[in-house]
Amino acid sequence: MSRSLKKGPYVDERLFRKVIVARNTSSHLSIRVWDRACTIVPEFVGTTFDVHNGKTFHKVYVTEEMVGHKLGEFAPTRTFRAHTARAAAAKPA
């Protein structure tokens, strides 16, 4: 179910303040975030975040197209494991 419109998008307020401060001081340092559920709002565009994935921080440079998504969507929490094309070719089914 989608979020109630009455509430508006979920934005971490402390993070939002940090972003505003960073913008006003034109600081280009990345901001560390643990709140992966925080929605990306237009004010975030052009800021770099270090989004926690449970283990390390994943650099995310926010572009206009990312608005409306959550920060966590850009920092994968799982390691993708697949067989390489070579291994698959060497051992055909």
Place this chain on the structure above:
Amino acid sequence: MPRIAGVDIPATKRTEIALRYIYGVGPTRAVEICKKAGVDPGVRANKLTEEEISKMAAIIEQDFVVEGQLRRQIQQNIARLREIRCYRGLRHMRGLPVRGQRTRTNARTRKGPRKTVAGKKGVKEMHRG
């Protein structure tokens, strides 16, 4: 055979059914189009008058995105997800289910034919514990 929305040539079926041969028109829209055009949804498609056909074609063109344009729109939406490298985009790239379904078993539509892996537990073993 009547032609609506470009290449589509619905058959000798009831209008409400024939319209569904258009990509982007399903049961709901088919009835909606008939209603708007004042066409009996039960009448066979080959019994429609030119006037009725052009009326329905106009409604489709005006109100809905169908066929090639719709296909392109969908592809663009997916391409956008890939480009911004978000989770859903990554799932599309890897050919895995996008909406949080399990992948330990099933998910064959996305993953394609089974690739047998030695030592992997099947569904039966999983239930035995």
